Amino acid sequence: MAEFLRRLIIGEFDACPISDTTLWNAGTGRFLHWREERRLQDEGIDPWTGEPDPYADIGFDD
Structure with missing residues (x-):
């Protein structure tokens, strides 16, 4: 799950894998x-x- 969130936040997927784009390619997380x-x-x-x-x-x- 942590790896999925990391990839979601830095935009490492080809397309956003979830319906909410708030975290998609956000750059950094804390x-x-x-x-x-x-x-x-x-x-x-x-x-x-x-x-x-x-x-x-x-x-x-x-």
Whole structure:
């Protein structure tokens, strides 16, 4: 599975093998532990971009 994801992210397949092209040929990937993701979110930072999260103070109903 890890090899499949690596090949998907770097675009090593002839065509995208899945219906969602979000990860297709994305260039790089990184591991982010859920605790680190939560910590950054609690600080109002988007964990994936490192930019301030514009939705940080907005509450959503579940």
